[in-house]
Amino acid sequence: MIDAERKFREYLSEKGLRFTSERLAILLHVMSLHEHFAVDDLHHQLRQKGLSISHATVFRTLALLIDCGIVQKLPCEKMPARYEHIFGHLHHDHMFCLRCGRIIEFHNAPIERWQQKVAEEHRFQMTGHHLIIRGYCEKCH
Amino acid sequence: MIDAERKFREYLSEKGLRFTSERLAILLHVMSLHEHFAVDDLHHQLRQKGLSISHATVFRTLALLIDCGIVQKLPCEKMPARYEHIFGHLHHDHMFCLRCGRIIEFHNAPIERWQQKVAEEHRFQMTGHHLIIRGYCEKCH
DNA sequence: ATAGTATTGATATTCGTTTTCAATTGCAAC
DNA sequence: GTTGCAATTGAAAACGAATATCAATACTAT
Ligand SMILES: [Mn+2]
Ligand SMILES: [Mn+2]
Ligand SMILES: [Zn+2]
Ligand SMILES: [Zn+2]
Numbered sequence: 001m002i003d004a005e006r007k008f009r010e011y012l013s014e015k016g017l018r019f020t021s022e023r024l025a026i027l028l029h030v031m032s033l034h035e036h037f038a039v040d041d042l043h044h045q046l047r048q049k050g051l052s053i054s055h056a057t058v059f060r061t062l063a064l065l066i067d068c069g070i071v072q073k074l075p076c077e078k079m080p081a082r083y084e085h086i087f088g089h090l091h092h093d094h095m096f097c098l099r100c101g102r103i104i105e106f107h108n109a110p111i112e113r114w115q116q117k118v119a120e121e122h123r124f125q126m127t128g129h130h131l132i133i134r135g136y137c138e139k140c141h
Numbered sequence: 142m143i144d145a146e147r148k149f150r151e152y153l154s155e156k157g158l159r160f161t162s163e164r165l166a167i168l169l170h171v172m173s174l175h176e177h178f179a180v181d182d183l184h185h186q187l188r189q190k191g192l193s194i195s196h197a198t199v200f201r202t203l204a205l206l207i208d209c210g211i212v213q214k215l216p217c218e219k220m221p222a223r224y225e226h227i228f229g230h231l232h233h234d235h236m237f238c239l240r241c242g243r244i245i246e247f248h249n250a251p252i253e254r255w256q257q258k259v260a261e262e263h264r265f266q267m268t269g270h271h272l273i274i275r276g277y278c279e280k281c282h
Numbered sequence: 283a284t285a286g287t288a289t290t291g292a293t294a295t296t297c298g299t300t301t302t303c304a305a306t307t308g309c310a311a312c
Numbered sequence: 313g314t315t316g317c318a319a320t321t322g323a324a325a326a327c328g329a330a331t332a333t334c335a336a337t338a339c340t341a342t
Contacts, residue, residue, distance in 0.1 A: 131272045
């Protein structure tokens with residue numbers, strides 16, 4: 001059993017929820033993906049594997065995985081949201097290429113620290129943040 | 142005539158578009174607002190003034206004002222987008238209080254500089270960015 | 283005035299996401 | 313293992329912000 005499964009099981013158990021075969025299948029597939037994906041991508045890939053999991057269940061399970069801290073949602077303007085597993089990964093932010101749609105990940109410690117500082121200055125209790133840099137990637141200049 | 146009106150007139154003229162009474166009314170009302178507003182807020186306020194401007198025209202005109210650089214759209218998760226006029230204002234980012242919905246504005250020069258630097262490091266041509274700090278405001282801790 | 287085009291409001295449509303609900307399933311207590 | 317029951321599921325319907333459609337109207341230039 002992978003660590004993510006253990007974490008998900010504990011989360012569900014604490015909430016009085018059940019560990020179903022659908023939830024396991026979705027968890028395992030999400031953990032096997034190393035890109036940013038849309039709900040439909042995930043749904044199609046599961047069906048290609050021969051699993052007939054409904055659209056609704058994919059949405060519902062992703063919500064659980066987000067609440068559990070295994071998955072992160074990237075709100076995208078003008079297109080369906082993207083998701084990615086973050087369990088086992090360090091925090092990062094994203095650049096979106098407006099031409100080819102490429103998503104580039106980055107981490108910048110000074111930005112993270114200044115965010116903390118700004119929040120403190122406003123006596124704001126930061127629980128998270130969300131930084132997206134829009135523009136054109138190397139190939140699309 | 143306020144500066145924003147001059148700018149909007151020039152923008153429309155260059156694009157071969159027309160300066161209509163609806164567009165003027167929306168522009169003036171948007172410039173009079175000093176909060177972040179949803180499309181429905183704006184629409185209702187215009188109707189309260191006795192102006193019968195359609196929903197569609199409000200959306201369409203906001204899109205023009207954004208393209209023109211007078212207005213900015215703040216994508217909100219789980220709720221309709223918010224807008225604000227930025228003409229005559231310096232760039233700023235936002236903190237969203239998850240409890241009371243308050244929006245706090247801030248500007249942090251080091252964050253802006255580091256964003257530029259990160260983009261350059263990835264040979265990414267930044268055209269804009271979007272930073273939202275989520276959490277709880279002073280009153281909502 | 284006239285013609286040509288942009289704009290409008292009302293309405294319908296889109297589409298990602300959420301909800302509904304009856305049938306099914308997991309799970310804990312017996 | 314049987315039972316009881318709430319949680320879960322899939323299919324379909326509903327939702328809702330945003331957009332598209334289109335006939336009527338209003339500018340603009342000639
Ligand atoms: Mn990522
Ligand atoms: Mn603002
Ligand atoms: Zn690109
Ligand atoms: Zn608050």
